[in-house]
Amino acid sequence: MQLSARNQLKGKITGIKNGPVSTEVVLDINGQSITASITSNSAESLGLNVGDDAIAIIKASSVMIGLE
Numbered sequence: 001m002q003l004s005a006r007n008q009l010k011g012k013i014t015g016i017k018n019g020p021v022s023t024e025v026v027l028d029i030n031g032q033s034i035t036a037s038i039t040s041n042s043a044e045s046l047g048l049n050v051g052d053d054a055i056a057i058i059k060a061s062s063v064m065i066g067l068e
Contacts, residue, residue, distance in 0.1 A: 005058070010055050011029035013026065013050050016050060027056050
């Protein structure tokens with residue numbers, strides 16, 4: 001599948017927390033974790049499982065940067 005979104009981060013699913021309406025999916029990207037909240041219907045239709053390779057596609061109007 002091709003997408004116009006340029007912010008695509010490939011990783012591996014390390015956690016899935018199912019809820020009645022939304023599901024949290026944790027993706028490990030080179031040692032860094034990113035968590036996405038998606039609808040539970042979407043998670044079910046995608047057939048997501050821990051250990052699957054996946055891509056986080058980020059579409060945002062702004063990105064904030066902070067110092068450690």
